[in-house]
Amino acid sequence: MKLQTTVSALAVTTALAAAGLSIAPGVASAGSADVSARPGAPGKPKIVKVTSNDKKVSVSDARFRPGVTEFRVPKTAHRNTSIIVFETDNISRLFKKFGEAAGGGAGSADAMKTVDRIATFYGGGGEGSRWQVKLSKGSYYVAGDNDNFTTIKVSGDRRGANMAKPDSEIWTTKENQFETSGPLAGKWVSFTNHSREIHFLAGDHVAGGTTAKDVRQGLKSPKQPNWIRKGGFHFDIQSPGIKTVHMQDVKSYRYLLLCWMPSEEQDGVPHAMMGMWHLVEGK
Numbered sequence: 337m338k339l340q341t342t343v344s345a346l347a348v349t350t351a352l353a354a355a356g357l358s359i360a361p362g363v364a365s366a367g368s369a370d371v372s373a374r375p376g377a378p379g380k381p382k383i384v385k386v387t388s389n390d391k392k393v394s395v396s397d398a399r400f401r402p403g404v405t406e407f408r409v410p411k412t413a414h415r416n417t418s419i420i421v422f423e424t425d426n427i428s429r430l431f432k433k434f435g436e437a438a439g440g441g442a443g444s445a446d447a448m449k450t451v452d453r454i455a456t457f458y459g460g461g462g463e464g465s466r467w468q469v470k471l472s473k474g475s476y477y478v479a480g481d482n483d484n485f486t487t488i489k490v491s492g493d494r495r496g497a498n499m500a501k502p503d504s505e506i507w508t509t510k511e512n513q514f515e516t517s518g519p520l521a522g523k524w525v526s527f528t529n530h531s532r533e534i535h536f537l538a539g540d541h542v543a544g545g546t547t548a549k550d551v552r553q554g555l556k557s558p559k560q561p562n563w564i565r566k567g568g569f570h571f572d573i574q575s576p577g578i579k580t581v582h583m584q585d586v587k588s589y590r591y592l593l594l595c596w597m598p599s600e601e602q603d604g605v606p607h608a609m610m611g612m613w614h615l616v617e618g619k
Contacts, residue, residue, distance in 0.1 A: 337554040337561060337608075381406040381468055381497050384488070388480030389413040395478055398488045403495030405471045412463045413481045420460035420479050420572050421469070427477060427485075430455050440604030448600045452534055452575070459527070459580035460572030466583040467571070468499045499581045502526035506593065508535050512607060514593045514614035521619050522586040527571045528579040533600050535607065537571040540564055540592045542615075551592060551613055565589070573597070586618045 381404040385396040390413050409419050424430045433454070436447035458469045458476070471490050479485040505517040507528040512535070520539075527537055543563040554561040568591070569584055593614040595607040602610065 337557060337559075379497055381499070382495065383408060385410060386419045386478055386480070387411045388419060388484065390482055391484065393419070393478055393480040393484050393486045395486055395488060398486065400488075400490060401492040401495050402471055402473050402490050404468055404497040404499050405490075406466060406468045407459075407461075407478075409461055409463055409465045415463060417481050418460050418462035418465065418570065418572050421458040422455050422477050422479070422573075423458075423474060424455040424477065426454055431483065437598040440598070442603055444598055444603045445600050448533075448598045452600065456575045456578070457534060457573045458578055459574050459582075461582065462570060468581045469578065470499070499526075499579075500524045500583075502581055504586070506537065508595075512595075512610070512612050514595075514612065516593075516614070516616050519617045519619045520586045520591060522584055524581050525584045525586065526579060526581045527574065529574045529576050532576055533597065533607075534573055534575050535595045535597055535612075536573040538594045538596065539569040539571075540594065541567040541587070541589045542592045544590050546590055546592065546615065548615065551615065555609060555613075589618045591616050591618055 382397070382400050383406045384400070385408045387394050387410060407419065407421065412418065422430075430451060433447045433450045437444050437451055458471065459467050461467055473491055474489075476488050476490065477485045478488060502524045503521040504519070505526045505528070506520070507515055507526075508531040509515055510531055512531045512533060514537075529535055542565060546563045550561065550563055554563075567587060567589060569582075569586075571580065571582055574580060593616060595612045597607050599605045599607060599610060
């Protein structure tokens with residue numbers, strides 16, 4: 337079964353690993369604006385627009401106060417990649433270890449554990465996406481196509497703002513499984529990582545009659561199942577303890593929720609292959 341939804345510059349290596357392939361991350365380039373911290377509108381999330389191309393990532397504001405931040409992605413260079421936000425003290429080591437983890441084979445699980453230890457991921461999305469997350473004081477990377485990235489600095493007093501109230505909720509359990517509050521509905525959907533590992537969420541639109549047996553058989557096949565349909569969604573990688581809320585136009589489809597991140601327990605095995613998937617209805 338092939339990954340159909342949008343994937344980030346880091347998560348693309350996971351999809352290739354699931355197919356028995358691997359790639360090495362490229363050399364990143366950085367840049368950020370040196371401006372004073374801006375407060376954002378009182379009582380509302382700070383809005384940061386992110387665009388990317390093959391050469392750089394640009395943000396509408398690179399310095400602002402902590403609190404709820406809403407990232408909006410009006411444009412990316414490629415339709416099948418997305419923007420991600422993360423913290424790390426060693427970005428070169430992070431990319432190296434992520435490549436080792438996604439490559440599979442001996443030592444890949446230990447490499448994934450290292451990724452989890454040296455970085456915190458705050459979600460992401462593809463072109464047209466919007467998501468909200470609480471950011472504390474610190475320096476963050478905003479990464480896009482071809483491993484290009486820029487930095488943002490969060491400092492000063494916390495802003496008083498709440499995340500959008502979700503119409504439906506998705507979360508991961510401590511056992512690395514997906515659960516939902518019921519059928520999915522728009523316009524805001526929350527995704528909370530309660531597990532011990534990093535996850536992302538691929539929400540594939542599937543045929544209405546798709547069963548658990550179909551999914552199990554599809555995961556065993558290198559071919560794309562004939563029950564996959566257009567119109568899915570994707571919430572990008574998120575660390576344990578992080579909650580995001582995404583603006584998502586959920587349709588009255590059946591969705592298959594999957595995570596293709598490499599396991600921290602078994603070398604070379606993506607989470608979906610270990611049973612991390614869930615069929616749910618949209619309304």
